[in-house]
Amino acid sequence: MTAFSRGQADAFSPLFLRYKQPLFGFFHRRVADPAQAEELTQETFLAVLRAAARYRQSALFRTYLYAVGFKILRAYRRKAAFRATFLGEQPPGREPAIGSAIETQALMREAVGKLEGLDREVLLLREFEQLSYAEIAGLLGLPLNTVRSRLFRARMALHDLLAAPASRPAAQEFAHFKERL
Amino acid sequence: MNTAAHPVAPEEIMAFLDGELAPTEAQAVAGHLGRCAECAGLAGKLRATSGWLAQWAVPPVPSSVEEAVMRQAAQVAAGHIPARPRSFFNPSMWGWKQWALGGGGVMAAAVILLVVSSAIFFRPVRQAEMAQQVAPSPEAEGYGSTRQPNDQPAVVKGKLAAGSAAVTQFDSLQAARYLPETRAGGGGAPLPTPQAAAAPMIARTVSLTIVVKDFAAARASLDSILLRHRGYAAQLTAATQENAPRSLQASLRIPAPELAAALAELKTLGRVQNESQSGEEVTQQHTDLVARLQNSRETEERLRAILEQRTGKIEDVLQVEEEIARVRGEIEQMEAEQQALEHRVEFASVDLQLTEEYKAELNSPSGSVWNRLRNAFVAGLRNAAETILGIVLFLEEDGPVLLIWLAILGLPVFLLVRRYRRMRARL
Numbered sequence: 176m177t178a179f180s181r182g183q184a185d186a187f188s189p190l191f192l193r194y195k196q197p198l199f200g201f202f203h204r205r206v207a208d209p210a211q212a213e214e215l216t217q218e219t220f221l222a223v224l225r226a227a228a229r230y231r232q233s234a235l236f237r238t239y240l241y242a243v244g245f246k247i248l249r250a251y252r253r254k255a256a257f258r259a260t261f262l263g264e265q266p267p268g269r270e271p272a273i274g275s276a277i278e279t280q281a282l283m284r285e286a287v288g289k290l291e292g293l294d295r296e297v298l299l300l301r302e303f304e305q306l307s308y309a310e311i312a313g314l315l316g317l318p319l320n321t322v323r324s325r326l327f328r329a330r331m332a333l334h335d336l337l338a339a340p341a342s343r344p345a346a347q348e349f350a351h352f353k354e355r356l
Numbered sequence: 357m358n359t360a361a362h363p364v365a366p367e368e369i370m371a372f373l374d375g376e377l378a379p380t381e382a383q384a385v386a387g388h389l390g391r392c393a394e395c396a397g398l399a400g401k402l403r404a405t406s407g408w409l410a411q412w413a414v415p416p417v418p419s420s421v422e423e424a425v426m427r428q429a430a431q432v433a434a435g436h437i438p439a440r441p442r443s444f445f446n447p448s449m450w451g452w453k454q455w456a457l458g459g460g461g462v463m464a465a466a467v468i469l470l471v472v473s474s475a476i477f478f479r480p481v482r483q484a485e486m487a488q489q490v491a492p493s494p495e496a497e498g499y500g501s502t503r504q505p506n507d508q509p510a511v512v513k514g515k516l517a518a519g520s521a522a523v524t525q526f527d528s529l530q531a532a533r534y535l536p537e538t539r540a541g542g543g544g545a546p547l548p549t550p551q552a553a554a555a556p557m558i559a560r561t562v563s564l565t566i567v568v569k570d571f572a573a574a575r576a577s578l579d580s581i582l583l584r585h586r587g588y589a590a591q592l593t594a595a596t597q598e599n600a601p602r603s604l605q606a607s608l609r610i611p612a613p614e615l616a617a618a619l620a621e622l623k624t625l626g627r628v629q630n631e632s633q634s635g636e637e638v639t640q641q642h643t644d645l646v647a648r649l650q651n652s653r654e655t656e657e658r659l660r661a662i663l664e665q666r667t668g669k670i671e672d673v674l675q676v677e678e679e680i681a682r683v684r685g686e687i688e689q690m691e692a693e694q695q696a697l698e699h700r701v702e703f704a705s706v707d708l709q710l711t712e713e714y715k716a717e718l719n720s721p722s723g724s725v726w727n728r729l730r731n732a733f734v735a736g737l738r739n740a741a742e743t744i745l746g747i748v749l750f751l752e753e754d755g756p757v758l759l760i761w762l763a764i765l766g767l768p769v770f771l772l773v774r775r776y777r778r779m780r781a782r783l
Contacts, residue, residue, distance in 0.1 A: 187429045195422065200414040213421050220425040224432045256780035260772055283412040301374065302409045308376050323376075327367045334405040 187227075191220060194240055200303055201244055204284070206251070215251055219244045238310050241300070245314060286336040293317075294329035301326055362395060364388050369399050373406075557642050558635040559700040560612060562619060563707045568626030571602045571712040578606070578710070581621045585614040587703070601714030609703040622708065629711075642697055649690045656683045 198219060202212035222243050223230075230239075287295055296315060300306045306314070312322045364385050371377050372385040389396050568574040575594075582588060587610035594604045610618045659680045663673065 187433070188426070191422070191425060191429070195417045195425075196414075199417040199421070203414045204412065209415070213418055216417065217421045217424050221428050224425075224428050227432060252780050256776050259779045260776040279411050280413070283409065302406060303412075308371070308374070323367050323371060327370050330370065330402055330405045333409070334401050337405070337408050 187224070190236065194237070195220075197304060198240060198244055201241065201299075202248065204287075204299055204303060205248060207284075211251070215244075215247055219247050222247060234313075235310075237304075238306070238314065241304060241306070242314055282337075286333055289336060290329050290332055294325050294332070297322055297325045298329035298333065362388065362392060364395065366395075366398055369395055370402055373399060373402055556637055556639045557697075557701045559638050559697075560615065560633070560635045560704040561707070562615070562634075562704060563630070563632045564619070564622060564628065565630035565709045565711070566622070566626045567629050567711050567713050569713050571604075571710070574625045574710055575604065577625055578604075578622070578708075581618055582608065582610075585610055585618040585621075587611060587614065587618060587706075590705075601712040603712065604708075604710040606708045606710075608706040608708055610706055612702055612704050615704040615706075619706070622706070625710065626713075638697055638701065642694070642701075645690055645694050645697065649687065649694065652683055652687045652690065656680060656687065659683065 195216070199212060199216045202215040202219075203209060206212045206215065219240070223240065226243075287299070290298065293315070297311055297317075300311045300314065301308075308319055308322050308326070311317070311326075312319045315322070317325075368377065368381065368385055369389065372382055372389075377385060389399055566574075587608055590607045590609050592604070592606040594602070596602045659676055663676050663680070
């Protein structure tokens with residue numbers, strides 16, 4: 176990235192190839208509409224490109240990319256919630272569950288969706304983005320211990336949900352923390 | 357699972373599985389897991405959860421995204437930076453800061469508008485504008501809100517001149533100008549009484565509040581104005597208090613034809629703070645009075661004729677005399693009423709209030725420093741108590757209404773905000 180910001184045009188390509196799939200996954204698991212996930216992925220890379228001239232390497236590019244992705248995700252959520260609340264637009268729906276792969280997706284999405292917002296985010300960042308506890312703490316602005324306890328809680332709740340989907344709503348036991356995301 | 361039975365916390369087991377522990381801690385946890393079935397079970401649960409989640413696969417990125425991003429990258433490398441799609445003018449992109457700024461701005465604008473409009477609507481009427489509107493020239497005199505058509509003053513003056521010798525004397529020039537018109541209207545034939553002319557009679561009242569710079573000079577000028585216009589003060593009170601502006605309250609009577617000129621002169625005394633004029637139409641009242649008076653006089657004459665021409669018993673004579681006395685009393689009362697009414701028409705009533713523009717004197721005697729400090733402290737305490745009481749009274753008086761409004765306005769806002777938060781959490 177530093178090379179690209181110095182003007183090496185071909186330096187961006189390997190970065191993009193390396194992170195396009197993780198970033199797409201990041202949005203795909205967090206946004207119900209796949210088309211929206213594509214758009215947000217594209218938007219994130221564009222934002223990185225736009226800010227390339229100002230880029231200063233202070234952390235891993237991965238952390239930087241997810242931080243940008245997070246900002247764009249929050250803006251999207253705000254926008255969609257605003258439209259749904261004040262303009263009466265329907266919030267984006269979920270894709271129909273057809274086929275085993277999509278069925279698993281839907282099941283996972285539903286189970287993860289039952290988690291409390293911040294717990295869910297910590298879990299997804301750890302499981303899929305493979306961020307370290309410290310990186311998650313930096314990204315979400317949380318103390319390290321909070322990240323650890325929330326991650327543990329989220330994993331246990333999810334285990335209960337996936338092991339016995341209908342028997343007990345375990346996630347709700349932990350849903351007393353304030354919504355942050 | 358408690359720390360007494362297990363030397364490692366459950367979170368530590370998770371951190372161990374995630375590779376987040378230092379080597380020594382990791383070694384301890386690994387050793388414990390080998391010994392403790394319960395903790396091994398927990399580790400199994402955690403591994404299972406991660407394993408299930410790993411099945412959540414994501415389809416590959418569509419090529420369209422790749423093409424679009426690489427195109428943009430090429431543009432950026434060529435030195436062209438694409439514009440930001442976000443716009444400040446799109447409220448759906450606003451964060452809480454923008455909302456707070458926007459809302460605060462609207463509130464501030466509303467408050468400023470309220471303050472400015474109240475300042476405009478409640479400011480004191482300016483004297484210059486008033487003077488121009490009410491008395492554009494000494495010839496065209498003002499009647500304020502009860503102003504009559506243009507010929508009105510002429511008729512009033514003509515009638516007055518005909519009815520009262522005193523008034524003709526006051527305003528002989530103007531009366532002479534208007535008299536022929538009134539007389540000509542009578543067609544030369546003598547009217548039943550001079551006052552019964554068809555012209556309206558108007559009793560005028562003016563109220564003036566003037567702030568003067570030099571009180572003594574204004575007082576002298578007032579006297580000379582009254583003298584010049586043949587008016588008089590029916591009542592006058594002057595107050596001179598220490599450390600306060602001097603003031604004068606007077607009820608003046610000024611001959612109606614002189615009113616405009618006298619008012620114009622009075623206004624030169626200082627700054628007119630307030631002025632109002634009104635005219636009461638008393639024609640009907642006057643006509644009634646005159647007719648009743650005439651009837652009574654005729655009755656009296658008839659009674660006298662009876663007394664002189666007829667002879668009768670002494671009782672009858674006495675009864676007629678009694679009747680004459682009663683009618684005479686009525687006549688005198690009505691004559692007094694008529695005179696008072698005509699006086700009101702002839703002499704306009706001017707309620708004048710003169711106030712001095714107060715300038716505090718530098719060497720005015722004031723109490724000792726200690727006393728002033730004490731007084732200020734007492735006043736401060738009283739003000740604080742008054743303020744607290746005022747707030748309590750306000751809450752008592754307007755609190756319920758405010759609560760109602762808060763409920764009316766706040767409930768929809770609360771519901772919308774709640775819906776928005778839920779929606780954001782769900783997405």
